[in-house]
Amino acid sequence: MSQLITYSVYHSYQEIAPFNFETDSVFLSKTYFEALEKSAPKNMKCHFILLFQNQKVEGVALAQFLDLNHLASFGERDKCLKSLVRNFVFKNFSSHVLFIGNNMLSGQNAFWVSPTINKSQAITHIKNACLDIIAHYKKAGIKIHITTFKDFEKEELTYFTDSYFLDNYCFSTQPNMQFSILENWTTENDYVMALSKKYRDQYKRSRKKCDEVVKKKMHLHDIVQHQKKMYELYYYVAKNAPLNTFFLKENHFEILKKQLHDSFLVYGYFLNNELIGFNTLIKNGAIMETYFLGYDDRFQKEKMLYLNMLYDMVGYSIKKGFSKIIFGRTALEIKSSVGAEPTEMFGFIKHSNKIINYFMPKLFPYFDPKVSWTKRSPFK
Structure with missing residues (x-):
């Protein structure tokens, strides 16, 4: 019989400091979480999700809230109409973004779970924690516009079985x-x-x-x-x-x-x-x-x-x-x-506005700048 898994959301490093846990990734360790909270960009707020089994921490996930209203620039390389439109949309319709994962890194740095926990079940708990964080911000008068889970390799997509992801757009970004x-x-x-x-x-x-x-x-x-x-x-x-x-x-x-x-x-x-x-x-x-x-x-x-x-x-x-x-x-x-x-890396994205979310498959490729490049083969 499988043991009951529970989760809790913590809004500061000090709240998770008393818990003991070790993961197989430095980016999901207590040491890094403390460093991240102290050094995070001004428009970023970190939240920490712990999964428990028999009162022991058996899973860890990272969430990051970004307020894009605090940015003076979204990037100055592409000075074109497309960039102007993108910047307008970000400022007015998509300025509050919640990431499950680490927006400062490439790769699967969203969560770690011990071998005793089923990953699909863990992601369902992390999804529920994500909804709790959205409610936390709503209570503070802040509406989350976009929620995204990032970055996962193709074989990891099989863990996203929760019905919540049915109306998410599964996107592919630039390769890692x-x-x-x-x-x-x-x-x-x-x-x-x-x-x-x-x-x-x-x-x-x-x-x-x-x-x-x-x-x-x-x-x-x-x-x-x-x-x-x-x-x-x-x-x-x-x-x-x-x-x-x-x-x-x-x-x-x-x-x-x-x-x-x-x-x-x-x-x-x-x-x-x-x-x-x-x-x-x-x-x-x-x-x-x-x-x-x-x-x-x-x-x-x-x-x-x-x-x-x-x-x-x-x-x-x-x-x-x-x-x-x-x-x-x-x-x-x-x-x-x-x-x-x-x-190739994948993620899931959802907009709080149902109409915008419906058109996400068309909007996302427009706003995510794709770069054309030629693969090189340097070895003999």
Whole structure:
């Protein structure tokens, strides 16, 4: 006989601090939840869902409320009529969004459950918790316009059996670029030798372009010292993205380093002692997760800075014995050129307005900017 599963919703980290639980993902751990709450963008509020069995925590889920009214820009790359219409609709009809999942990451970071719990049953409880959060905001005079569950691989869709999802639109976003590290690779040179001549030449050319740039591992005092410049570099990249639903706080990286310690890595790129770029990584078990980065566009093309960052991420992850790198869903073609493969991701979205929700299959592809790109095959 299966044991009764219950759930509770918590609206702050302090409420879940007394509970003991361990998950197989750093992004669904207490340490990360504390870091996330302290460093979350100004327009984001986090909620935590715990599933209980025999009074023991056997499942965890993350919800994020975003108020898009607080954004000055949704992204400045595409200056066209389509973007103007999209921005108007977001501001007026879709400004309050509730995510089940982590809108700051790519991949399935929405929930974790122990092997003792059926995942379909768990998702039903998480759905009920989602409805409770919507009611929580309604009580405060805030209407949730859009609810979305993200990001899931195709085989995970079989767990969404609850009738609630029947009138949700199942969407597919840009693929999550994942780089698999072969077991016989122990050094960056092993990776380079596995490349075809064309892509070995690309590697050598990019490395030569970046000869004068000094790469440095940044510790907490370095992050604090260069915080303002780091934010400028991050903001330049972020505002030129096709779509934004948040912007980080200026001290975001400082807070994450204080909370995650050695699990959070920051690397700065310096030219003549001036910070011209940086990238961040988060260790997640055997998987390396790429995080936010920034660069000075004056040097990006000349020094092939972004491509060199990708190669550095690959080299470090091989050296340290990681099995995979999650590169996320931006700059698809250049990530493909270093060996990352696309994994299609899916989600469920529902609008509170029944008429808008009915037309969601037509509206979503219009407002979600699709990027055409060519898949590369860099290996022999």
